[in-house]
């Protein structure tokens with residue numbers, strides 16, 4: 257066990273170099289060409305560090321997804337990560353890859369290229385040190401996580417159904433390295449309201465304002481929020497109208513819904529989907545839906561967390577904690593099918609923010625945590 261920890265500490269510099277290799281290649285979710293190039297680079301690292309069978313799933317719209325399968329066994333452990341980042345093409349110019357003290361900066365290092373690197377080295381350590389395993393390990397890398405996983409969902413579900421456990425390389429929840437054992441569900445909806453245009457000065461009585469209607473609907477939607485239950489509805493974007501002297505015929509809104517309790521899904525979602533106009537002559541069109549269901553902390557999830565906690569204490573001298581995350585991830589999808597532990601990736605700060613960075617000295621530590629957890633769950 258200590259061997260694994262020591263081995264990974266020796267690999268620290270190499271880990272930073274691999275991170276540099278895949279961070280210097282941008283991979284915005286919508287830029288297939290760039291994501292594929294970055295994916296090819298990552299596959300080269302897979303080949304360099306891991307002995308397994310690599311499979312690439314060609315995608316027409318987003319980047320190709322890929323997986324590597326290691327070892328043998330009837331049961332499998334799934335390690336899940338995504339290669340895409342929220343950062344648009346050209347971000348490296350303002351936010352270059354760089355090292356300052358114990359921190360490494362760059363687009364996507366925290367969410368989640370650092371986690372991918374730690375994953376590779378964790379498995380590399382297990383293979384190099386010939387740690388016996390009864391289960392096989394599948395490492396799946398997807399490319400549309402940051403935009404809702406519409407293309408990778410089937411693949412993620414298929415692998416999750418075939419797995420006894422799923423370990424997700426999303427960033428740690430806090431700088432102390434907290435893991436994520438529950439996540440809020442996430443929904444995204446769009447509203448389109450159509451009313452009746454009219455001149456606001458000459459014949460305003462002939463108009464029906466879509467903006468006025470939207471205002472009413474926004475109040476109604478925000479009132480669906482129930483902080484105690486962990487449910488929030490937020491209209492974050494609105495558009496509408498044509499000119500100040502025109503009764504607006506059109507108005508649009510985009511909203512974000514977060515739900516902690518599955519029962520709240522049944523309360524809130526039908527209300528949003530079934531929005532009714534407050535008077536005749538208006539129509540409301542609702543599109544969108546739930547992109548990720550809530551991930552509940554089940555007793556099975558708690559059990560894996562306790563294993564991780566024990567490993568962290570015994571071999572890494574760490575007090576590991578867990579918590580709820582308000583954000584969704586692909587772990588929310590896999591948790592519907594197999595016990596899932598999330599937030600096992602890099603320790604750092606600034607996901608989706610300009611100060612995005614990870615802590616270099618934590619890379620071998622987190623990699624060792626993952627390796628020891630895979631070893632424990634795999635036997």
Ligand SMILES: [Zn+2]
Pocket residue numbers: 338367368401426427585
């Ligand atoms: Zn992520």
